[in-house]
Amino acid sequence: MKKLHRIALALLLAVVSIGHSQSTRGGTFSLPINDDPQMWPLVGGLYNILVNKALYSTLLRYDPETLEPVGDLAESYSVSDDGLTYTFKLRDGVTWHDGHPFDAADVAFTIGLWIDPEVPYYLASNFRLIESVEVVDRLTVEVKLSAPQASLPVLLGYNANILPQHLLEGLSPAELTNPTSFTRNPVGTGPFKFAEYQPGSHVRLVRYDDYFDGVPYLDAIVFRIVPDANAQLALLQSGELALVVIEPFQVGSVANNPSIAVRSVPAVRTEFVTLNNTVPGLDDPRVRTALAMALDRAQLLRTVFADRGSVATGPFPPTMIGAYDSSIEPLPYDPEAASRLLDEAGWTVGPDGVRQKDGQRLDLEILYDPASPTRTQVSLIAQQQWAAVGVASHFDTTEYGTILTRVRQEVPAYEVNPNYLVTAPDPDGIANYYVSGSLANMMKYSNPEVDRLFNEGAAVTDPEERARIYHALHAIIQEEQPNIYLVYPDEIQALSAQTEHFPVTGYRDALAWAHLISKR
Amino acid sequence: MTRFVVRRFVEALVLLLVITAFTFALIHAAPGGPSILLDPSMAPEDAQRLRQAYGLDQPVPIQYMRWLGRLSMGDLGFSIGVGRPVAELIGNALPATLLLSGTALLIALAFGIPVGIVAALKRDTWLDKLVTSLSFFGLSMPVFWYGLILIILFAVNLRVLPAGGMNTPGSESWVDTLAHLVLPAFTLGTVNMAQVVRYTRSAMLGAVKQDYVRTARAKGLRPSGIVLKHAFRNALIPIVTLVGLLVPRLVGGAAITESVFSWPGLGRLAVAAASRHDYATIMGITVMVSVLVIVCNLVADLVYSALDPRVTY
Numbered sequence: 001m002k003k004l005h006r007i008a009l010a011l012l013l014a015v016v017s018i019g020h021s022q023s024t025r026g027g028t029f030s031l032p033i034n035d036d037p038q039m040w041p042l043v044g045g046l047y048n049i050l051v052n053k054a055l056y057s058t059l060l061r062y063d064p065e066t067l068e069p070v071g072d073l074a075e076s077y078s079v080s081d082d083g084l085t086y087t088f089k090l091r092d093g094v095t096w097h098d099g100h101p102f103d104a105a106d107v108a109f110t111i112g113l114w115i116d117p118e119v120p121y122y123l124a125s126n127f128r129l130i131e132s133v134e135v136v137d138r139l140t141v142e143v144k145l146s147a148p149q150a151s152l153p154v155l156l157g158y159n160a161n162i163l164p165q166h167l168l169e170g171l172s173p174a175e176l177t178n179p180t181s182f183t184r185n186p187v188g189t190g191p192f193k194f195a196e197y198q199p200g201s202h203v204r205l206v207r208y209d210d211y212f213d214g215v216p217y218l219d220a221i222v223f224r225i226v227p228d229a230n231a232q233l234a235l236l237q238s239g240e241l242a243l244v245v246i247e248p249f250q251v252g253s254v255a256n257n258p259s260i261a262v263r264s265v266p267a268v269r270t271e272f273v274t275l276n277n278t279v280p281g282l283d284d285p286r287v288r289t290a291l292a293m294a295l296d297r298a299q300l301l302r303t304v305f306a307d308r309g310s311v312a313t314g315p316f317p318p319t320m321i322g323a324y325d326s327s328i329e330p331l332p333y334d335p336e337a338a339s340r341l342l343d344e345a346g347w348t349v350g351p352d353g354v355r356q357k358d359g360q361r362l363d364l365e366i367l368y369d370p371a372s373p374t375r376t377q378v379s380l381i382a383q384q385q386w387a388a389v390g391v392a393s394h395f396d397t398t399e400y401g402t403i404l405t406r407v408r409q410e411v412p413a414y415e416v417n418p419n420y421l422v423t424a425p426d427p428d429g430i431a432n433y434y435v436s437g438s439l440a441n442m443m444k445y446s447n448p449e450v451d452r453l454f455n456e457g458a459a460v461t462d463p464e465e466r467a468r469i470y471h472a473l474h475a476i477i478q479e480e481q482p483n484i485y486l487v488y489p490d491e492i493q494a495l496s497a498q499t500e501h502f503p504v505t506g507y508r509d510a511l512a513w514a515h516l517i518s519k520r
Numbered sequence: 521m522t523r524f525v526v527r528r529f530v531e532a533l534v535l536l537l538v539i540t541a542f543t544f545a546l547i548h549a550a551p552g553g554p555s556i557l558l559d560p561s562m563a564p565e566d567a568q569r570l571r572q573a574y575g576l577d578q579p580v581p582i583q584y585m586r587w588l589g590r591l592s593m594g595d596l597g598f599s600i601g602v603g604r605p606v607a608e609l610i611g612n613a614l615p616a617t618l619l620l621s622g623t624a625l626l627i628a629l630a631f632g633i634p635v636g637i638v639a640a641l642k643r644d645t646w647l648d649k650l651v652t653s654l655s656f657f658g659l660s661m662p663v664f665w666y667g668l669i670l671i672i673l674f675a676v677n678l679r680v681l682p683a684g685g686m687n688t689p690g691s692e693s694w695v696d697t698l699a700h701l702v703l704p705a706f707t708l709g710t711v712n713m714a715q716v717v718r719y720t721r722s723a724m725l726g727a728v729k730q731d732y733v734r735t736a737r738a739k740g741l742r743p744s745g746i747v748l749k750h751a752f753r754n755a756l757i758p759i760v761t762l763v764g765l766l767v768p769r770l771v772g773g774a775a776i777t778e779s780v781f782s783w784p785g786l787g788r789l790a791v792a793a794a795s796r797h798d799y800a801t802i803m804g805i806t807v808m809v810s811v812l813v814i815v816c817n818l819v820a821d822l823v824y825s826a827l828d829p830r831v832t833y
Contacts, residue, residue, distance in 0.1 A: 031691070035796060038603035043570070044559045120573040125563035177573045178603045195690075199602055199612055200784030200792070202689045222689040226782045227792065230668060231684055235782070238675040238683040401552030401797065408564060423561055432563055439564035514781075 026219050027519030031243040031500065031507070032226040032235065036199045041161035042113065042176065046508070049159050051203055051223050053511035056161035056188035059088060059107065060153055061512040064503035065393045067268070067319055067425040071160055072512065073102070073189065073212075083148030083461055090139040094212040096164050097193035109165035111143065118173035123430070126155040126424075150400040150466060151428035154321070157512075158424035163191065168311040191216040191515035200225055217257040217501070217518035226358040235492075236260065242519070245507055250305035251372050254494045261497050264308040264490035267506045268319045268425045271305075271374070272312065273382065273484040274407060274417045277443045281347065281362050282415065288481040289331065294389040295382055296333040301487050303376045307476040308492055312485035315430050319488075322463050323427035323470035328478055330485075338389050342382040347390075355390040359421045363392040363395045367407075367417045369400040375418040378486065382418070407442040417442075418486075428458045434477070445482035524833035525818070532814045536807070540591075542583065543806045547799055548580045555796040556601060574600050587803060587818035596807065597800035601793065602687055606804035609789060614771075616686055616786030619697075620778070621703055621770035625763075627709030628716045633759070635713075636720025637752065643725065651717060658714030667707045667780035674703060704781040712766060719762045723755035730754070759828055764820030768813040 031046035041052045060077070067494050074088040094102040111133040113119050129149045134142045145152070148158040164187050189212070192205035203223045207216045224241065226232050233253060235241040237260070246254065246262075254260045275282045275291070282288060297311045312328040316323040342348075347355040347362050347420040355362040364386075368379045370471075383393045393416070398406075406413040423429035431454040432438050435511055436446040450473060478485075491506045498520045503510040510517075553576065557567045571577050575586070590597055596606040601644065639651040675683035682688070687697050727733065728751050736746045775787030782788075786805060793801035825831045 028690070035792060036602040040603055043603070044562055045556055099768050120566070120570045122562050122566050122570060124561065124569065174573070178598065180602065180604060183603055194725075198686075198784060199604060199609055200616075200789055201686055201782075204689045206722075220690065223687065224689070224782065225784075226684065227795070228779050228782070231780060231782050234668070234671045234676055234683045235685075238671075238679060240675075240683055240685070264752060320789075399552060401555055401558045402550075404558045404560060405552055419560075421560060429561075440560075 014270065015139055023520065024518060025217050027498075028220040028222055029243070029517055029519060030222040030241045031034055032232045032241055033203075033223045034225075034227045036225055037203060037223065038178070038183060039190050039194070039197070039203070040178065040183050041120045041159065044121070044159070047223075047225070050508060050511055051205070052159070052161050052188075053190070054192045054205055054221050054514040055186060055194060056163070056184050057094075057190050058157050058512070059162065060157040060161050062154075062157050062425065062505070062509045064505040064510060064513060065365070065504070067321060068507070069157045072157070073107070077153065078502050079461065083150075083459065084145045086143045086145070086152060087136070088141045088143070090138055090141065091212055094123075094189055094456065095210050096166075096189055097187045097208055098164075098167075099210075100164065100166050101136045102162075102164075102189055105140045106142045106165045106499050107162055108133045108135045109169065110161075110163045111234050113163070113176065114160070116173065119176050120173075123155075123159060126151075126158070126160070126429075137227050148461065149428075150457070150459060150461045151424070151426040154424050154426035155429070158429075164188075171407045192218075192221050195220070211515055214515055216515035218514075221514060221517075228281075236494055236496070238328060239496065242499050243502070243507065244494045245494050246494050247374060248304060248308060248489070248492065250467055250494075251306045251308075251492060259398075259497050261495050262496065263504075265493060265505055267422070267489065267491040268317055269420060269422045269489055269491070270312055270315065270317050271418070271420045271486045272376070273378070273486065274419045274442050275412075275481075275483055276407075276412050276415050276481055277445050278366075278412075279415050280360060281364075284345050285480045286341045286345040287347065287362075288484070290388060290389065291391065292481050292484040293334050293341070294338040294391070295385050295484060295486075297330060297486050298333060300378060300381060304374055304381070304423045305487050306492070309487050309489040312488050314485055315434065315483075316427050316470065316474055316477045317488040319425050320427050320430075321425055322467045323474065325471040325474045328474055331478075331481075332373040335385075335389050344392070349390045353390060354392045361392065362390070363394065365415045366393050367396045367398070367403060369403055370397045371399065375420075378418045388440070408439055410439070412444060427466075427473075428454075431455075431458060434482070443482040445480075447476065447480065450476055521833050526560065528814075528818055528821075532811075532818075535814065539810050540588070540803065540807060544584045544587065544799075544803060545580065547794075547797070547802055550583060550797070553797055554600060554799070556571045567570065583754075583799075587800075591807065596804040599793070599798050599801045601798035601801065606800050608656070609739065610804055610808060613784060613789045616783060617771055617774060617778070617787065620708065620783055620785055621767075621774055623701060623705040624708035624712055624774075625766065626771055627705060628712035628766075629763070631709075632713040632716025633720050633825045637723045637724055637747065638716045640724035640728065641747065651721070655714040655717040656709050661711065661719070663707060663711060663776045664780050666711075667777060668705070669680065670703050670707060671780070685782075686784055687725060702775050704783050707781070708770070708777045711769070715766070716759070716762065719759055719826055723758045724751060727751040727755040732761065753827070760820055760823050760827065764816050764823075767816050768809060771812055 033050055035047040037048040037051040039051055057073045059074040061072040063070045073090055075091045077086055077088045079086055096102055108433055114127045115130050129145045129147050130143055131146045132144045136142050167182055167187055178204055183294050191211045192210055193208040195206045196204040204220055205358050206220045210217055213439045232244045236244045275288055313330045318324045342355055346357045350356040366379045368375050370376055386393055407417055432440045435451045435454055453469050455475045460466050500518045500520055503513045558572055590605050599606050599609055635651055640647045642648050671683045674681040681702055682700050686700050735749050775791045778785045778788040779791055790805045
């Protein structure tokens, strides 16, 4: 055993209980979700994930402050010296919402589903290195990997809910895609248990008194299905919702409301402009760097992102544990230097004021989703500021789903696309978007050194060694700008002033601590 | 009469087949695919596996034949977006929609018809002009804007009515549902009322000029009797046509009102299904609304013959 991770849960609990000494019990906490949740963790969708956070538990969850994985159903875990065996010690005395005791067999059963090629689990790739899982005793599980995977603990906390074996055993893989018999009355180990689901209206979860981490303070959590952003804000202002995660342009509508507190929390999110690196012009790192330097990202942060976040320097946001290199400065906003770089790359200003090379004009097509005000504004500002250095651009607009299909294929059908990425707080989660040949690599960026470093980083567990690898990656990617990195936006939470102890972190991760939330 | 109904029924089946084939082709031609497969944080390989599990990797004609096969056995399919059978989703949404549209229709008819009659009888007076301008205003007002104004006024500022939803989660009291019903029913009702006023007014104007009305008047019948028994009954025919058109639109098409007020009805279900490319649900609603339109038209035709002895089939 090289390392033994001990989780200071007792300490955390002590801190929490001091913090709660004056808070009241009871009350309902309501938040909106955009669509009908399946309440089934094997499929994705933020609306589904959010409900599952309060309903089910994971082996590990993220400490709200550091985003480090700490114990949830697992009390502690250890890794073997070769990094191939993880042993999880489970909490004793945990029960499912139907009263059935939870034990190691449930964990082994669930991990078995994730790695079963017959069962479609939307995050199966996260656990592709798990070779086998074994029950050692009632409260110990051993997971064997085919290769070391440093990101495993983080990924176990990322939408990887543990499911009850006693209710799901025997279902066929086809039934497991949508087990309505189970999801009509889903049973988890989370702080809130299922009470009611009205599709198109709401899901109501009520306090689970036997929750293993202390009796929840709230009586109920209600997820209201409200896709319309205006309707969400109206419900917040009328006091029918307690939390709405808002877009930067909405800050003004709630900023002066005394019954609503607006706060920003760091998110594991990057906003960038994806560049198709196979398009003439964009295949040259100098042109890509010039486009980045011609775009005033600090101004974008102030105007489009309501000054909530920081200017991005690469693929890893500061929340990405041990990967973000704070010594790397953002590329300066410098249109003159950008012009020089473009000249150097052979793209010189033609008679119509637009740069050209070998008879081809530098006229880029910006593909964006007009339903997103943020990315619409980014597109408009990019067009203006690029025009100032002689780069022309025009727009193509369509819905996000179509954009995602167009950019993610063998031969991507786009040139420039403002986009974003939300991942687990581990840099290995980014690898898929950068390594050569991956479908998720929308830029079709390819650099053998980057491939090598991402592969190396995936296996290394030593924090210093990891930092060295990912800092090197950060530097190379900053140098080559396969994307234009814009902003690491904060998540902007508009919270009812009655809410107390909502963990100061992104709301998905906060909901894994839903038992701590209380209402004045 | 029986032959007429049978012929219309056969026509309806053919029509339904054409509508569903066209809709099926159309929604599958739209690029993107089900949103559940479009999470950017999901690896493309995992998305592909889900696509196979849902049978979405099959050619569209085969998917259509499979869907048709299930439909012929009365199975509307399964919504992969919600993880529930489509029939169940429609079954849940239908009562909500009927409550909202029924109330709205009631408001529209209860106020629209009398106002329309009065406007026609007082033609070209200030009252008529007021009604005419108000109904134009009602017809041209965008529902999403009007609905939001009502929400801001009554829910956000005055806080006397809820801003959305059909009930307070956890509450089963009908008073609570009624409070939630007021704003959306009023919004939808006033817009439809404007239409009913316009139709009633012009139909009445036509009817009071008829010879039989003059005759009735010459015979010295009471004016209220003339208006209600003679003129109005004849004016009803275009109004019945309008109601025949309004009913399916109210059931399937209250999408905007339902979205603004987060009302869990069919219109919103359709909007949600369309935006998440939930093929089975879109098809289920298409079938239901198509059947409804066909049936309502048939019923309207049959009601004509009851109202107007000259119309026979």
